[in-house]
Structures are given as structure tokens and as C-alpha cells.
Amino acid sequence: MAHFKDRPWRLPGQVQPMMGVDLLDLRGHVLDRKISKHQNLTKFDYQELLHNSSFCLVPRGRRLGSFRFLEALQAACIPFILSNGWELPFSEVIDWRKAAIIGDERLLLQVPSITRSVGRDRILALRQQTQFLWDAYFSSVAKIVLTTLEIIQDRVDSHVSRNRLLWNSLPSGLYALPQYSIDPAQFPFYYGILGKSPSQQFTAVIHSVTPLQSQISPVMKLIIAVAKSKFCAQIVVLWNCDKPLPPRNKWPSTSVPLTVVEGQTKMMSSRFFPYDVILTDAVLSLDEDSVLSTNEVDFAFIVWQSFPDRIVGYPARSHYWDSSRSRWGYTSKWTNDYSMVLTGAAFYHRYYHYLFTHYVPTSLLTMVDHMANCEDILMNFLVSAVTKQPPIKVTQKKQYKETMMTQGSKASRWADPDHFAQRQTCMNTFSHWLGFMPLVHSQMRLDPVLFRDQVSILRKKYRDIERL
Numbered sequence: 260m261a262h263f264k265d266r267p268w269r270l271p272g273q274v275q276p277m278m279g280v281d282l283l284d285l286r287g288h289v290l291d292r293k294i295s296k297h298q299n300l301t302k303f304d305y306q307e308l309l310h311n312s313s314f315c316l317v318p319r320g321r322r323l324g325s326f327r328f329l330e331a332l333q334a335a336c337i338p339f340i341l342s343n344g345w346e347l348p349f350s351e352v353i354d355w356r357k358a359a360i361i362g363d364e365r366l367l368l369q370v371p372s373i374t375r376s377v378g379r380d381r382i383l384a385l386r387q388q389t390q391f392l393w394d395a396y397f398s399s400v401a402k403i404v405l406t407t408l409e410i411i412q413d414r415v416d417s418h419v420s421r422n423r424l425l426w427n428s429l430p431s432g433l434y435a436l437p438q439y440s441i442d443p444a445q446f447p448f449y450y451g452i453l454g455k456s457p458s459q460q461f462t463a464v465i466h467s468v469t470p471l472q473s474q475i476s477p478v479m480k481l482i483i484a485v486a487k488s489k490f491c492a493q494i495v496v497l498w499n500c501d502k503p504l505p506p507r508n509k510w511p512s513t514s515v516p517l518t519v520v521e522g523q524t525k526m527m528s529s530r531f532f533p534y535d536v537i538l539t540d541a542v543l544s545l546d547e548d549s550v551l552s553t554n555e556v557d558f559a560f561i562v563w564q565s566f567p568d569r570i571v572g573y574p575a576r577s578h579y580w581d582s583s584r585s586r587w588g589y590t591s592k593w594t595n596d597y598s599m600v601l602t603g604a605a606f607y608h609r610y611y612h613y614l615f616t617h618y619v620p621t622s623l624l625t626m627v628d629h630m631a632n633c634e635d636i637l638m639n640f641l642v643s644a645v646t647k648q649p650p651i652k653v654t655q656k657k658q659y660k661e662t663m664m665t666q667g668s669k670a671s672r673w674a675d676p677d678h679f680a681q682r683q684t685c686m687n688t689f690s691h692w693l694g695f696m697p698l699v700h701s702q703m704r705l706d707p708v709l710f711r712d713q714v715s716i717l718r719k720k721y722r723d724i725e726r727l
Contacts, residue, residue: 309330309331309336310334310335312334312336313337313374313382313386314336314338314339314360314374315327315330315331315336315338315339316339316341316370317331317338317339317340317341317342318341318342318364319341319345319364328347329393331389332358332389332392332393332397333393333397333398335386335390335393336386336389337358337359337382337385337386337389338358338359338360339360339362339370339373339374340359340360340361340362341362341363341367341370342364343364343365347359349396349406349407351410352413352421352423352426352432353392353396353426353427354427357384357385357388357427358385358388358389358391358392359385359389360373360374360377388427391429395430395431395433396431399694402433405433406432406433409432409433413437416437419437419438419441420441421435421441422441422443424443424452425437425443425449428448428452429448429646429647430645430646430647434614434618434645435448436613436614436617436618438613439610439613439617445610446610447540447567447568447608447610448645448646450567450568457563457564457567457608458539458540458541459490460490460492460539460541461488461490461491461492461540461541461543461560461563461606462491462492462493462494462495462536462537462538462539462541462542462543462609463485463491463493463495463542463543463545464495464497464530464534464537464542464543464545465478465482465485465494465496465497465545466497466530466545466546466547467496467497467499467500467547468499468500468547469547470500470502470505471505471509474511477547477548477549477550478496478547478548479510479511480550481545481547481549481550481551482496482510482511482513483511483513484551484553484556485551485553485556486513486514486515486517487514487553488553488557488560489557490556490557490560491515491543491556492515492516492538492539493515493516493517493518493536493538493539494513494515494516494517495518495520495534495537496510496517496518496520497520497521497522497530497534498519498520498521498522499521499525499526499529499530500525501525504519504521507519518536520536524628526627526628527628527631527632527634528615528616528624528627530544530602530634531611531615531634531638532616533612533613533616534612537609537612540567540608540609541560541563541564541608541609542606542607542608542611543556543559543560543605543606544572544602544603544604544605544607545603545604546603546604549603551573551604552723552724553723554721554722554723554724555573555654555721555723555724557721558653558654558707558721558724559571559572559573559605559606559653560606562705563606563651566651567608568608568642568645568646568648569607569642569646569648569650569651570600570602570605570606570607570642570650570651571600571605571606571651571653572601572602572604572605572606572650572651572652572653573652573653573654574600574601574603574604574605575597575599575601575650575652576589576590576591576597576598576599576600576601577589577590577592577594577596577597577598577599577700578598578686578696578698586683586686586687587683587686587690587696588683588686589636589679589682589683589685589686591679595702595704596700596701596702597650597652597701597702598643598649598650598698598699598700598701599635599636599639599650599698600639600651600652601635601639602638602639605650611638614641614645615637615641618641619637623637623688623689623692627685630681630685632678632681633681633682633689636685636686636689637689640690640693640697640698643697643698643699644693644697647697647699648699649698649699649701649703650701651701651703652701652703652704652705653704653705654704654705654706654707654710654724707720707724708720710724710725711725
């Protein structure tokens, strides 16, 4: 049904009598006689009509409820409910006033005037909420069942139950795990709604899988560069190497606390374990052979503070659909288009450590550990599935790619010929888990002000970045 200003309203699914078609007699036989007076009357496609409508009447069916309700939600058509006494689905946690108009079935004639009084801004907000609720809780049987179970869980554990803000705002109550926190201010998704900003410091987590060679090894240089950042609160070295943990005097002295912890299982997925030592909102995830300057770290963190729910970093990759093989492909080609930012040099919120560990199926974590690969792709899939948005790439850094490809260490994943083939497989396995491809392409890159501009270097804040 269209907005009442645009076309006559009707009940969803109501078929308008068409002139110029065969008529049935009372016994169901087609009469030979036709009405030829109105041969050119328009026929309406029901699904098209739903999607082009602002409001859809949802009267009671055989019972109080009606399947027209879910049809309207799916089509982003605002349900106008006329069924007194109907308890709407999941109304215990969902605020249906933000997605539907609930009328009185005894006052049917007031429907047109009520809909005409709804402003355009509210219509947009209501339609957006219908799409959010449909996608989050009703778009599949699995989501309906999972939502039901989570509501029951909240009833049982009422002391750690989600409030209505978590259920009625993106990314949904299914992604805001109450075991992490019941305070919306602890999640990166609600900073804007609550008027909150993330903490002004970050924790650098360096994933180390090779033994310390010397004081001039890449990981040593990386620690020193990161420690010089004015935003760095602490550095955590995650020791996932098979060799014994080096003594403290083997590590460089820094102006910020340096903590070395052994991986939870010394497996690849343990780099995203929610370690208690991480106290800041922001996490700077680093491979041990990453090459970053202090200026690059500072600038990326400043950008992340504006996008705390996304991955923000340097090394970018992309995905594509391979029609010849009917599967998703992974590419590292150097283009302006990307859909992933690898966690070898990237910022993200610490909540994603918790979500990665407790939300991702154990079978996928086991797969990542078995291959010692794809944990960064899996994190990108997870964050994009939650936010429905792409990551943020900052400042062109081709040097990162070239440095990784020339690493001489046999332990480097970049030296493994099966590395790329495994990542192709991971793309399809992860998309199968979610039931869709969550990665979103982007061509946006954020550079410092005056980056590459022909002005004096003295006018530029992040001067070292242009020298790289």
C-alpha cells in the first residue's frame, strides 16, 4: 500500500478486481462473456507494491496476529497494526513504537488522517527501523530461534541482561554480548548515541612467533617506535613462539609498561583472546615484522577515534566474485579498491577480542589454528558483519607490502606457497558460516592534512609519513 497521499490504500494482499478478464460464475465455470470496456486497466505486482509503499495495513488474521506483519517488515513498509490486544513478537525487548504504528481497529476511518500526519523524517526513521529489526531478528528461522533463546537467557540471568538500547539499536542485541558488559558505554557501537568518546590511549599487542635474534631485529625496532607514541598506554608482546620466553633483560627498555604474555594456546586464534592485561578501548594489533613509524601510529589512532567501531589501519586487501568458479576470491593487488584491512598493523576496539573468542564457532577457530592462517580475514568478516560497513584505510603504505614479501624468515607466513591458496578457501568458508558475504568495498583513504601537497614540510604535522 502506498502512502495515502500517493495512491488509494488497500489491505496487503488484497486483489483488486480487474476488468477485461474472464468472469467466474457461482459454480466456478468461466463465462464466455467478457467485459471489454476497460481492457487497459493496470495490474499491480504485490511485492513491488509492498516495496514502493510507506504504510501497510496489518489487520488481525484468523487469530490476533497476521503473517502480513513480517511481509511488511521485510519490504520496509511501516506496519499499521489494527489488532487490539495483539502482543507483538519479542515485545519484551523490542520497542515497536520505533518501527510501527499501532492503531485501534474500532477507528478504521481514522487511518488515512493518522498516516498523513506522519512527517517525512519520521517515515524515514520508521522504515529504517523496520529494516534493522527484520535483518537482526526475523530474516531467518535461525535468527528467530536464536533471538528467542537469548531473551530466555536474559530472563534467567537477569543480573547480566541486555537493556532495550542494545536490542533496539545497531548492531543488535545478538552482537552485544552481556557477558562482556551490560553497560552500553562499554561497546563501540553506542558512543555516538550516548555522547561518549573512546579512551585517549591505546594498547599495542605485538604477535611474536619467532625467537629473538638480536637487539636490531624488526620486533625490537617496532617496540621502540610504538613506545614513542604519546597515545601509547602500554605494549603487550604476545609470545606464541615454541621457544622459551626470553628473560626481561632481553627486551628493550621503554617509557611505557612492556608486558610479555604467553599465548593462551600458542595458536593463531589466541592473538585475539580478551587478555585481562588489555585495559584501553583501542587495541593496536601488530605482526612482529610490521614496519611502522611513530607518526604513522599516531595518525592511525587519531583516525580510529572517529571510527571506533571499525578496523582502521594500513595493509589493505580485497575480495571479488570469481564467476568462472562460482566462488569468492581473495586478492592482494595494489588498487584503490579494498574491503579488508589486515590486523598486522591496525586499530580496533578491544570488544572485538571478546566477540571473536566467544561468538565465532569453535570449528572456525580450529580451522584457523590448524592452518596458522586467516585469523585476520576472520576478524574482518566478523567486524563487517557487525557494522555492515567497510574498514578504514589510512595513508598509502606500499612499503608494508614490499617489506612483508621480502622477509627472509622461514617462519614468515608470507614465505609459505600455500598461504594464498588457503586464504581463498577461508573466504568461502567464512561466508558460508554467515550465510552471506559481509565484506563491503571501499575506495576511501584518509591522509593527513597537506599530505603530498607542495607546501613547506614545516606546515605539516605528520612529517615522517611522507618520507616512507
